[in-house]
Amino acid sequence: MATPDTRTQILDAAEQLFAEHGYRGTSIRAITGLAGANVAAVGYHFGSKAELMAAVARRVSEPVVAAQRAGLDRLLARTPEPSVDALVEAFAGPLFDGMSVDEGGARRSRLIMAILSDPANEVRGWTGPAEEAVRTRYLAAFARALPGVDSAELWFRMRGILAVTAVDRLEVHQGSSPGCASSVAGDESRRWAITFLAAAMSAPATRG
Amino acid sequence: MATPDTRTQILDAAEQLFAEHGYRGTSIRAITGLAGANVAAVGYHFGSKAELMAAVARRVSEPVVAAQRAGLDRLLARTPEPSVDALVEAFAGPLFDGMSVDEGGARRSRLIMAILSDPANEVRGWTGPAEEAVRTRYLAAFARALPGVDSAELWFRMRGILAVTAVDRLEVHQGSSPGCASSVAGDESRRWAITFLAAAMSAPATRG
DNA sequence: GCTTGAATGAAACGAACGTATGAATCAAGC
DNA sequence: GCTTGATTCATACGTTCGTTTCATTCAAGC
DSSP: OOOOOHHHHHHHHHHHHHHHHTTTTOOHHHHHHHHTOOTHHHHHHTSSHHHHHHHHHHHHHHHHHHHHHHHHHHHHHHOSSOOHHHHHHHHHGGGTTTOSTTTTHHHHHHHHHHHHHOSOHHHHTTOOHHHHHHHHHHHHHHHHHOTTSOHHHHHHHHHHHHHHHHHHTSOTTTTTSGGGGGGTOHHHHHHHHHHHHHHHHTSOOOOO | OOOOOHHHHHHHHHHHHHHHHTTTTOOHHHHHHHHTOOTHHHHHHTSSHHHHHHHHHHHHHHHHHHHHHHHHHHHHHHOSSOOHHHHHHHHHGGGTTTOSTTTTHHHHHHHHHHHHHOSOHHHHTTOOHHHHHHHHHHHHHHHHHOTTSOHHHHHHHHHHHHHHHHHHTSOTTTTTSGGGGGGTOHHHHHHHHHHHHHHHHTSOOOOO
């Protein structure tokens, strides 16, 4: 097992530290220190700290978005009107897959949270047209499955999906709540989230 | 209208800037600059930046927690087993009330998000025993209303409530999505959230 | 063997950070 | 009117930040 090149090691270290301490809470020196590289390597390989963050975000989000798109394609190939449950599974599932505790799964999950919640537009602004496009396609599919709910409320609910999946691994109650232990069992929380979100998405429209 | 004292002006400015740029993204100089005070005033009145953040968090969360507790008391005074819908309304409602666009409502909502999602324990650690206690009481009430769902999954769902309400005002899709405009109409998103969350909480237990 | 271009290393830049210091200001008490 | 205690001010300290510079290393091409 040859050690990966400096660029990859910086990406790995940045992914871990950005997830643990956020964008602003992570210094270039901490990243290069963990990666065993020189401070100047970030400037050389990525240009700046912000561009490094963008590269990390791209690497993490690409397989998730691809899986979301593939899942929707698979559903639509079978029937033009997939069920709400199937749509929730296809949309939210990839946000959990590859996120098991082994390797860097939980780390990646926290990273997504760190990106979504960071107040700096510099960090949130990375969301590319690919994410946007797949979400729009899911919105259309949800709209067909839930004809009574208008599109504005559906957008709200899809944001709810992102919120629940993002906060999942975030230990809001820290070590004091009994539910905390469950956040380690990634598979269980995945099934809980699907149950929770499928019921939420299926709710009848709010009476105007 | 006499100008409030320096201490209050610093709290106001800190509340706004912490909400907009997060804890690490806000400098003491920016806070005192907006408050029209001197840099040393933070050290004098609060001791440190972290203690200022704690004071801001306390001021924001106290009325919310009080309203949650009062709402649960009111429900339990009427019936020993309130419905799931009523519990969701009592728990999530205060997270929206007083959060209208006028004044600093949306600002306060974003602040809660900034606190919940900040990776620094220094920031998240402020959650006091009051928040913990009221959440435990709600858990017990939800457990009575949903006898089939075990307590670990209920904790997960209550975290989901916090996630949805917190991310509500967070414009994940920025200006590009049509649902964005709705985040301005606080009352509408409040009703949407209650619908969404009541359905989610009422879901049958995940089959083990 | 020498050259070339990519990659790394050590060091320093100016700026901004949180915090601390000591003098200046001010209202109230006697 | 002088004193006292609380507050505000200008200023500086030491540190850390992101970034840049420039010399050095190193493998491949001719």
